[in-house]
Amino acid sequence: MNKLHGEIKVNGYDILKKPKKAKKEIGYMPEGVPLYTDLTVKEFVTYMAEIKQVDRKIRKEKVEKIIEQTGLKEVGKKLVKNLSRGYKQRVSMAGALVGDPKILILDEPTVGLDPKQITEIRNLIKELGKTHTVILSSHILSEVSQICNKVIIINKGKIVAIDTPENLERKVASNNSVYVTVEDPENKIKAITQNIGDIKKIELIEENEDGTKQYVIEAKGEVDLRKIIFAEFAKENITIFEMKKADSTLEDAFMKLIEGGNK
Amino acid sequence: MWAVIKKEFKSYFYSPIGYVFIGLFLIMFSIFFYTDVFTYQSTNFEYIFYSGATILTFIVPILTMRTMAEERKTGTEQLLLTSPLSITKVILGKFIAATLIVVITLLCTFMYYAILCFFGTPHLTTALVTMLGFLLLAMAYISFGIFASSITENQIIAGVVTIGFFILTWFLPQFSDIFTNFSLINMFSKFPAGQIDIADTVTFIAFTVACLLLTVIFMQRRKSVR
Structure with a gap:
């Protein structure tokens, strides 16, 4: 929590001048979910409440509420070390939540979970996002674009981009292209596409076993090719099996920004 | 800080460590009790503590070696460092919890005193002074153990x-x-004679405080380097 340059303010409290107050605003869920494994779930959450100096009068009630909220009620009396990974993750989350921090910092909260647990944790995070500021650090970008409404990409300690996931995806949508899978036994497609003015480039991606071929067709400018392709191919009796507009994901945005930063 | 003491103290008994410490000490103490009392035919309770002090050398590490090292290894120290609790309080809490275990052990040794009362008249004040010295020695040992663990x-x-x-x-x-x-351990040797040496007492306390301070400084430095 210390620093080399500049200042860190948490909800207006300087972390060096008022560390106690600043730390009270934060709930931190570390990576790899470190827990006191020889305590029971309830004891652990109570201990976290104690070291976070939750008022003694309301402590018990708060602990109960958080255990309920994170879905830990049925394992409350079990030792933390006997829990599954998914439950441990929840216990760690409960530990972060205790003491009503305004800011939640979650470091890789869904690593090592099975798909069902992942969805559960994500839903929990979304739920928490309504009442808390959630800072989520993750390498799973599909998760980020699903949950977050603001993304900060950091490369080698420098902020490369701050934006909404949608904006970031749009920014890198460089070429406007369409993926089509067609049945074209006479191989007319190249000739046809050369006659359509809006098409810049056509490229064969793969020939499938059933005789269909997949192409990527790049357009000039901002025209939506799908309409034109549909109409033209139908005229020539080329059957379209599948057609998809290439959309960029947060992964693409990430790669592009990181590469740009490294040059 | 109370929370840390409570949790650490409980942890000693959730794991075998607390039992092992007290058990080992009492076994060794019993052996020394037997040899001292029966070979020399004396009812001097405090003399057993000369040997008792050497037991501490080997069993205090059992108590202290995990205090900070385990937190660091499992990453649970992150929970402590990000909590509003100061490092000083965390370390003090762990120190007091370990000291409490020693206090319990010392209370257990009163049964040997009771046995001696049966056969003679052991001197209570000397016994208490010895125990005070023993506790001071244990505190100094524990504080160094915690530092080594950090x-x-x-x-x-x-x-x-x-x-x-x-x-x-x-x-x-x-x-x-x-x-x-x-x-x-030499400094301790005056206590069984029923003598509270100011210089020794001060040295014990100073050593304890110095070790705990070193631990705090060390933890703080590590935190800022990271």
Whole structure:
């Protein structure tokens, strides 16, 4: 929590001048979910409440509420070390939540979970996002674009981009292209596409076993090719099996920004 | 801080460590009790503590080696460092919890006092003074153990460093008289005579405080480097 340059303010409290107050605003869920494994779930959450100096009068009630909220009620009396990974993750989350921090910092909260647990944790995070500021650090970008409404990409300690996931995806949508899978036994497609003015480039991606071929067709400018392709191919009796507009994901945005930063 | 004391104290008994410590001490103490009392036919309770002090050398590391090292290894120290609790309070809490275990052990030794009362009249004040000295020695040992535990994330290394240091201070006076005043166990030797030596008492307390302070400084430094 210390620093080399500049200042860190948490909800207006300087972390060096008022560390106690600043730390009270934060709930931190570390990576790899470190827990006191020889305590029971309830004891652990109570201990976290104690070291976070939750008022003694309301402590018990708060602990109960958080255990309920994170879905830990049925394992409350079990030792933390006997829990599954998914439950441990929840216990760690409960530990972060205790003491009503305004800011939640979650470091890789869904690593090592099975798909069902992942969805559960994500839903929990979304739920928490309504009442808390959630800072989520993750390498799973599909998760980020699903949950977050603001993304900060950091490369080698420098902020490369701050934006909404949608904006970031749009920014890198460089070429406007369409993926089509067609049945074209006479191989007319190249000739046809050369006659359509809006098409810049056509490229064969793969020939499938059933005789269909997949192409990527790049357009000039901002025209939506799908309409034109549909109409033209139908005229020539080329059957379209599948057609998809290439959309960029947060992964693409990430790669592009990181590469740009490294040059 | 109370929360840390409570949790650490409970942890000693959730794991075998607390039982092992108290058990080992009492077994060794019983053996010394038997040899001292029966060979010398004396009812001097406090003399057993001369030997008792040497037991501490080997069993205090059991108590302290995991205190900081385990937290660091499992990453739970992050929970403590990000909580509003200051490092000083965390370390003090752990120190007090370990000291409480020693206090319990000391209370257990009263049964030997009771046995002696049966056969003679052991001196209560001397016994209490000895126990005070013993506690001071234990506190000094524990504080060093905690410091050793904070410099590594490996419990075994922490334990070995602690035992090594204790043995070193124990045997150094045999090599040269210069070291007599540095030997913690030597300092204890005046207490069983029923004498509270101010200089020794102060040294014990100063050593304890110094070790705990070092631990705090060490933790704080590590935190800011990271």
